[in-house]
Amino acid sequence: MDWQKVLAERNTRMKASEIRELLKLLDQPEIISFAGGIPDPALFPTQAFADAMHATLTGPASGAALQYSVSEGYRPLRDWIAGQMAAIGVPCDADNILITSGSQQALDYLGKLFLDPDDTALVTWPTYMGALGAFNAYQPRYERLDPHSNRPVEALxxxxxxxxxxxxxxxxxxxxxxxxxETLDRAGREALLDMAESLDIAVIEDAAYQVLRYDGAxxxxxxxxxxxxxxxxxxxxTIYCGSFSKVLSPGLRVGWVVAAKPVIARLVLMKQAADLHSPTLNQIATDHVARAIFPEHVAxxxxxxxxxxxxxxxxxxxxxxxGVRWTRPEGGMFVWLTLPEGMDGAALLAQSLKTEKVAFVPGRAFFADGSNGNTLRLAFSVADEAMIAEGxxxxxxxxxGA
Amino acid sequence: MDWQKVLAERNTRMKASEIRELLKLLDQPEIISFAGGIPDPALFPTQAFADAMHATLTGPASGAALQYSVSEGYRPLRDWIAGQMAAIGVPCDADNILITSGSQQALDYLGKLFLDPDDTALVTWPTYMGALGAFNAYQPRYERLDPHSNRPVEALxxxxxxxxxxxxxxxxxxxxxxxxxETLDRAGREALLDMAESLDIAVIEDAAYQVLRYDGAxxxxxxxxxxxxxxxxxxxxTIYCGSFSKVLSPGLRVGWVVAAKPVIARLVLMKQAADLHSPTLNQIATDHVARAIFPEHVAxxxxxxxxxxxxxxxxxxxxxxxGVRWTRPEGGMFVWLTLPEGMDGAALLAQSLKTEKVAFVPGRAFFADGSNGNTLRLAFSVADEAMIAEGxxxxxxxxxGA
Known part of the structure; x- marks a missing residue:
């Protein structure tokens, strides 16, 4: 069968993520990895999840935990999230919240909600490559988002x-x-909102790392x-995408979206059609664990x-x-390195894996136009201090020496 | 904000599923429900899942169970599925298998893989309404699939x-x-394959109920x-979509696709971009439970x-x-009822909920053209025999009396 004849055009835009391919390298114990933007599994609250799963599956609601459930998501978890959102300045109620299978799914759904082919998405230069991957399926073009620039929005x-x-x-x-x-400062955020008003567009705020602040205001x-x-x-x-992946567990795939009710209502329909709902038990267990340990665990x-x-x-x-420059993050998992002009992150990675046994992600894939090859991303979340120093x-x- | 200005055109095709809306009625204890096509939660292997979750989360691989994992799915589960497929005449290996979040996600991904706007999908009249929901997002038109008809394929x-x-x-x-x-007989399946060859199209075989055969060959x-x-x-x-939802648990959202490797490779890329992977722990637990109890549990x-x-x-x-006709299924969960011409299933449901406290799904939503209003679907999977007789x-x- 010649599959090309029946493939939809959108597939021409889908290609393998360098990060996901690199994750396969993490199994090799001799590699010091600064590659995957993944939490340290030694820090997962495994006992709390074991307790929550056990309590749920041996309790009176065990049947409900394994049964189909509503597309919106588990109501107590949405209520808990509403409380968290209120604490950061966004009082809302459960109808403003959809539970997704990780915030990656939120990005896919938002691409699906908004993008017709040849529409424009504004993204930072660089941006999260998984967002480009999710949006690409809906065939947009990209323009550079820079809240601090004075470029008139009419041109966009x-x-x-x-x-x-x-x-x-x-x-x-x-x-x-x-x-x-890096963190966008308040003035940048206000400028972004002004720009969104002028263009009459949505703002998608990806808050996957938001609670992981180590210093600064x-x-x-x-x-x-x-x-x-x-x-x-x-x-x-503004549509806010949150996630438990960096704080409690990425493997359970629980994230959420907060937005005006008409947006949530459309996303609920989309989720109904796309996978019915996120796994019931995962939402219940996440709710239990969040209520039991969230603040201490984040600390x-x-x-x-x-x-x-x-x-x-x-x-x-x-x-x-x-000649090498890097960022000084106040939180999260990443330092961004800029090599001297003319050096290439991908070539450096190939060499590094061979002679130094150190992994990282070359920066080019984070740019919608594939520019800035002389950059790379270093994650400090998995290796311990000694390995970091050595790597x-x-x-x-x-x-x-290059 | 006027959201209409930024919504993609595909959203005009998405509307609420009658089944999902009806599920909300199931909470009312006085209703005898033949509505949702859902398994009886009293039959879930909750203890087996509790044991599997506990063993996994207190064992040496607890970190891996809560961590990100590969988009293809958990390898041991894919190997177990390969064994099941071999037993029904489809020897294959793990690279022919993708784990999805339920077979609903497989339908969404296959629509995304194949359908450009205004492409044609052939579906039976009636068909699974969730398939129409998933495909609608990709803006196809539908034509009637009838493997036993003599309609020349050139016209299609x-x-x-x-x-x-x-x-x-x-x-x-x-x-x-x-x-x-109803079950398509062997001659119908062979005719369908002939037709697919002539048209040079894919065949999507939804096997969600396949193991639930009660009699017949x-x-x-x-x-x-x-x-x-x-x-x-x-x-x-042919692309085969399987599911653990009807047999082990729908709430864990674990299904799979079996197909030629180029199809699986493209679906893996799609899944990577859309939700990274199905929940790791759910796949591990499903693997444990399937290996421990599958044949006895199915029996x-x-x-x-x-x-x-x-x-x-x-x-x-x-x-x-x-004047009322109905099907005599050899398996699965449904009987399909045809009312006398001129009666309407939706009107009957409204009346039934009011005076008889009996729920079912009106048939119209299962037809791509919204025809055949004088039909309805009765699920026999949840109510016990006495309630079935009374309902x-x-x-x-x-x-x-109508």
Missing amino acids: AEAASEAGGRVKFAYLSADFANPTG PVAPILALELARKGDLEACR RLRSVYAARRDAMLAALAQHMPE IRRLGRLIG | AEAASEAGGRVKFAYLSADFANPTG PVAPILALELARKGDLEACR RLRSVYAARRDAMLAALAQHMPE IRRLGRLIG
Whole structure:
């Protein structure tokens, strides 16, 4: 059978994620990995999940936990999330919340909700490569999102229209962004909201790392700033995507979306048609574990990851040669490295895996236009301080000798 | 914000599923429900799942169970499925298998893989309404699939081309179909394969109910028949969608797709972009439970559901007035009822909920063209024999008096 004859055109845009392919390398114990943006499994609250699963599956609601459930998501979990959102400036109720299978699914659904072929999505340069992967299926074009630039928005609208579509949304990771580790400041967030108003587009705020702040003052979520302007969540254009993946467990695939009710209602229909609902038991167990240990567990993660970030920044200062620059994140899991002009992150990775046994993600895949090959992403979330020091030492040696 | 301005066109095709809305009625204890096509939660192997979850989360692989994992799915589970497939005439290996979040997700992904707007999908009249829901997001048109008809396929190809697309696939539930309970015989399956060859299209075989056969001789899966013709799975155009939802647990959302490797490879990329992977722990637990109890558990389900089917068929024979027809399924969960011409299933449901407290699904939503309003689907999977007898008695009274 010649499958090309029956494939939809959108498939031409789908290709393997470098990150996912790289994850396969993590099984090799001799590699020091700064590659996957994954939490340290040694920090998972496994006992709390074991207890929650056991209580649920041996209790009176065991049948319900294994049964079909509503597409919106488990109501007690949505209520708990509503409480968390209120604490960061976004009071809302359960009808403003959809449970998704990780925030990756939220990005897929939002692409599906908004993007017709040749529409324009605004993304930062660089941006989360998984967002590009999710959106690509809906065949958009991309324009660079830079809230601090003075570029007039009319030019963006015009270019989008000439390309046969419309600007539909701006997507960004505002806190400790994947891949740069950088946080958009309040002025940038306000400028972004002004820009979204002018263009009359949605804002997708990816908050996957938001609670993982190690120092510095928190910046209000974009959705909180918009709500403060408008006084009513139903009038807001910002769509907030949260996740338990970086804090409790990525393997259970539980994330959420907070938005105005008409958006949630459409996403619920979409989810109904696409996978009915996220797994019932996973939502119940996440609810139990979140209620039991969330603040203490987050405090523990902050302390461990902050020490690893410090170890990485110290090692970079000690071992990187002249001409290499990097970010100094206040949270999250990533440091973003810029190599001297002309060096290539992908070539460096190939060499590094061979001679230094150090893994990272070359930066090119995070740029919608595949530019900036002289960058790379270092995750400090999995290796301990000693391994970080050793890995950065080797990497500095390699870059210095290259 | 005026959301209409930024919504993608595909959203115009998405609407609430009558089944999912009806599920909300099941909470009312005074209703006898023949509505949801859901397994009886009293039959879930909850202890086996509790044991599997406990063993996994307190064992040496607890970290891996809560961590990100590969998009293809958990290898031991894919190996177990490969063994099951071999037993029904489809020897294959793990690379022919993708784990999905229920077979609903497989339908969504296959629609995404194949359908450009205005392409044609062939579906039975009636068909699983969730398949229409999943495919609708990709804006196809539908033509009636009838393997036993003598309609020349050239007409289908021509109509598809005139509509601005191409016939991409035929979708059907071959065994104890949702909603009719009917099984396509071997001659029909062979005719379908001939037709697919002529049109050069894919065949999507939805096997969600396949193991739930209560009597009669098994018919080989369409994929097994095609494999017997061609001798090589890589040459086959049939894509088989399986599910643990009807047998072990729907709430854990674990299903699978079996197909030629190029199809699986594309679906893996799609899943990577859409939700990274199905929950790791759910796949591990399903693997444990399937290996521990699958054959005995299926035997138990067959015995309980067969008795309920028998009770429903006996009650229908006793209580339905002249002019009402129904199917006699050899398995699955459904009997399909055809009311006298001019009666309307939806109006009957409204009346039934009010005066008889009996729920079912009106048939119209299962037809791509919304025709055949004088039909309805009765599920015998949840109510026990006494409730089935009473519910059908009330329904017969209502139809007879209407």
